[in-house]
Amino acid sequence: MIGTIAAKKKMGAKKAVEQVMNAIFFVCGILSILCVAVITIYMISSGAPAITKIGLKEFLLGTTWAPTAADPRFGILPMILSSICGTFGAILVGVPLGVLTAVFICYLAPKKLSSFLTAVVELLAGIPSVVFGLVGMIVLGPAVAKAFHLSSGANLLSAMLVLAVMILPTIVSVTVTSLKAVPQEYSDGSLALGGTEVTTIFKMNIPAAKSGIITGIVLGVGRAIGETMAIIMVSGNVVNMPGIFKSVRFLTTGIVSEMSYAAGQHQEALFSIGLVLFLFIFIINLVLTTILKKGTKQ
Known part of the structure; x- marks a missing residue:
């Protein structure tokens, strides 16, 4: 009887540890997704305005990079x-x-x-x-x-x-x-x-x-x-x-x-x-x- 109670307590402790670890892994997974989302949003919000001003074709297909010239060129x-x-x-x-x-x-x-x-x-x-x-x-x-x-x-x-x-x-x-x-x-x-x-x-x-x-x-x-x-x-x-x-x-x-x-x-x-x-x-x-x-x- 005592052995059965001890075994049940042991099983309960294992389940509790598993639940805690599952919660930690879940939180880590969510944080990773949030970090990727935040980085993506930041890159888009910071990079898109310049592309809009310069022009997508000029920016991606331009062959001259002269950002400090009198007539700036931003071809990459x-x-x-x-x-x-x-x-x-x-x-x-x-x-x-x-x-x-x-x-x-x-x-x-x-x-x-x-x-x-x-x-x-x-x-x-x-x-x-x-x-x-x-x-x-x-x-x-x-x-x-x-x-x-x-x-x-x-x-x-x-x-x-x-x-x-x-x-x-x-x-x-x-x-x-x-x-x-x-x-x-x-x-x-x-x-x-x-x-x-x-x-x-x-x-x-x-x-x-x-x-x-x-x-x-x-x-x-x-x-x-x-x-x-x-x-x-x-x-x-x-x-x-x-x-x-x-x-x-x-x-x-x-x-x-x-x-x-x-x-x-x-x-x-x-x-x-x-x-x-x-x-x-x-x-x-x-x-x-x-x-x-x-x-x-x-």
Whole structure:
């Protein structure tokens, strides 16, 4: 009888703890939604007026950015295209390298080497972005200039390479976690049917971990698009139409470079760039999430 009463009390205490935790999680979820809503409303209210004054076509498709000229021009097409090209280049280099590194760590590397590489990846994830920019400016920039006989290494190519290195830790760590979550039975079954180790990895394990891998890519892309300090140090920070060896300015660096002294319509235009960047990230995440859902259903 006493044991039954104690068990009931224990069950009641567990239920109370579960209810409290559910309430905490619910509140945290609501706060997250509210934060996103507030940020969205603020960005729209701050960025929309300038776009209305300048004109949507002139703002998005204009090729001249001269906010302090006698006849101010607020065209951000070069910055939009530079951001797209820089992000695409980083994905082109970083994603295959990150996924293959994760495969090596999970399946091919000896245990000691695997542990060492995992520690290196974690170390890279903790390095501040300004350090990447400093290394890129001192080491990578001169190397690019020397390799391609350029007067300066501050260009779009350097920005792509720095971004590719910066997104590696995110892609590698998430991909490793996803690959390790694939049941061992999948590999055993493939090998038992005559598949080689390489075939098993690329035809069985990677497709099985596709959702996690895409999640890592989404997180890496988010970091690449939102990066500022490292890019401002290696890209040249000049408003040009994108060219692989030309100095360029990204949307993020455009805001940081001029916000300290901007005023009036110039400042409003910078808020509008922030709105464009916000929508840009939202669209990319939406597209990648849709791809992720399709892959999961398949």
